[in-house]
Amino acid sequence: MPLVTLRQALDAARAGGYGLGAFNVSDVIQAEAVLDAAEETDSPVIIETLAGTSSHGSDERYWSVLQHVISTYPSVPVVLHLDHGPNPETCRRAVDSGFTSVMIDGSLDHDGRPSSFEANVAVTAGVVEFAHAAGVSVEGELGTIGGSKVDGSRAEIVLAEPSQAKEFVERTGVDALAVAIGTSHGAYKFTTPVDGSVLHLDLIREIAEIVPGTHLVMHGSSSLPAELRAQNNAFGATMPESWGVPDEEKVRSITMGVRKINQGMDNHLAFTGAVREFLGTDGLTVDPAPYLDLGRVAMQQMVAARMRLFGQAGRAGDLRGVTAAHAGASA
Ligand code: 13P
Secondary structure, rough: OOOOOHHHHHHHHHHHHHEEEEEEEEOOHHHHHHHHHHHHHOOOOEEEHHHHHHHHOOHHHHHHHHHHHHOOOOOOOEEEEEEEEOOOHHHHHHHHHOOOOEEEEEOOOOOOOHHHHHHHHHHHHHHHHHHHHHOOOOEEEEEEEEEEEOOOOOOOOOOHHHHHHHHHHHHOOOOOEEEEOHHHHHHOOOOOOOOOOOOOEEEEEEHHHHHOOOOEEOOOOOOOOOOHHHHHHHHOOOOOOOOOHHHHHHHHHHOEEEEEEEEEEHHHHHEEEEEEEHHHHHHOOOOOHHHHHHHHHHHHHEEEEEEHOOOOOOOHHHHHHOOOOOOOOOO
């Protein structure tokens, strides 16, 4: 099935009342895991990747192989999305390479500090102009979603301001809006279990009412399952205890208006845990294929479970016959 845009996929998700996982991949084997999960569960899916983070020699080479792999799954409707584009140039490269959706992260300035509302509007509107001209969807960010570092410290979180949402959407024309509601990126999030009082899901409901035509995105949605951390730690990792977003909060967020749920760390935890276990118990194998295969299957199982949780399982048919009219793609 040809690629679809984020707007097309999220419009269908809203009509069907379900959420769509946006699964971060940093390698084509991880992309295969997501696509296998989508095929297994008959799901539409968003595959997202960050620029400059793959083990391949260049973004363009990696992106072109990604698209080839996606093309070998003709029954799966796929949005290929650039996660956290740091500047317009990177977004343009993704558009030119055939992505059907890009995120421009105008929430931070060059030094990684929260940028002004005006600066965020200006950079986001500029990306929307050339991306929409090429038939590509755009996600912007309101507020600042924190990120955890390995030492457990966290980048600043600035919650989304509902009163700015309408103006931001009107002035930029974004299709989707990442709203900072207290989640943070990374493998080290909360130091205590998260209950209904920790995340500001009330902001989701409020903003969804203010910008009903724009799809809301929850970043930092990994759950950080204890059993996956235990598996990694049993085979050499030294990950401190940490809690992520519980399944029930993700389901609740969908009922309140979240449409796209970003998940990266849980994918990596599942993949790396299987690889670590193999390498920790097998002292002879030198060919990477057997353990990469185990990593792929472990990640597929994790992602398939999330697709069922978000309600996207069984919904691939919603996008049958829908195609992105992508004018910018060279692939
Ligand atoms: P996690 O770090 O919780 O996996 O979230 C990923 C994400 O939000 C990517 O933008």
